[in-house]
Each structure stands twice: as structure tokens, then as C-alpha cells.
Amino acid sequence: MPLCSNPHIDVKVYPGEREVAHMRIGELSERTGTSRRLLRYYEEQGLIVAGRGPNGYRDYAEPTVDRVIQVRGLLDAGLPTRIIKQILPCLDKPRTIYFPDATPEMIATLEAERDRMTRRAECLLRNRDAITEYLAAVREYDSAVG
Secondary structure, three states, X not given: OOOEEOOOOOOXXXXXXXXXXXXXXXXXXXXXXXXXHHHHHHHHOOOOOOEEOOOOOEEEEOHHHHHHHHHHHHHHOOOOHHHHHHHHHHHOOOOEEOOOOOOHHHXXXXXXHHHHHHHHHHHHHHHHHHHHHHHHHHXXXXXXXX
């Protein structure tokens, strides 16, 4: 059960209004750099949703591109899909946080993951700054020599 509730919003498209862009799995794969196999896995896990066209092909709405990128980022950060599924609704706006499902174990897991992400982000920032300093020194040297 998700940590946040995410009520569905029905959107009606009337004649003359612009419809939401849709894409097949190949385009979603190309736009997100995610294999088709992984996209099908994300769908099986309930991380993304695909409609079905009359021909049975998967049909993805435009916002799915951002959702896949979010999922990949959370996976790269080390979160398992079962936790990602629970926190994804919290990333939507507007959002209403749903507290009853937040068990002490879930809170402890999320705190540990958040702290690990913070340490990783700090390390990445230090590395970025070191590369920036190195590039500045190389450019300064090149301009003095050249």
C-alpha cells in the first residue's frame, strides 16, 4: 500500500481539444534509455502504467517519461522496487501524504536510505568540485604556456 494517497483525476477531452500524446514502448525506451524488458518489469511491479491500444500494444502517456526517470534514479540510489512503489505517489503534485501505512520498519528503512543518499550526494559534490578545480588549473596552465 502506498505511503501517499493519489486520487485519480478524470480528464475528459472534448472535440477540438488537444489530446495527450502517447507513445509505444520503443519510443519510451529510446527517450529514457531504459530497455523494453525493464519497462515491462516496471509495469509488472506497478511502477508505471501502460494502456493498451486496439492492437494490444502498450501505450504510454507523456508523463511516463518522467516517471521512468524517477524510478531509475531511485533504483540507482539503491531503493528496492517494493519501496519505490510505495513512495512514487509522494512524488506527484498535488499530493496528500497517507500516514497509516508508514510502519516503524518502513520509516527506519527510508531514513537509512535518505542518509545514504545524502552521503553519496556529498561525495559526488566533492568529486565535482575536484574536477572543476583540475579543469581550472589545466586551463590556466594552457593559457600561460600557449
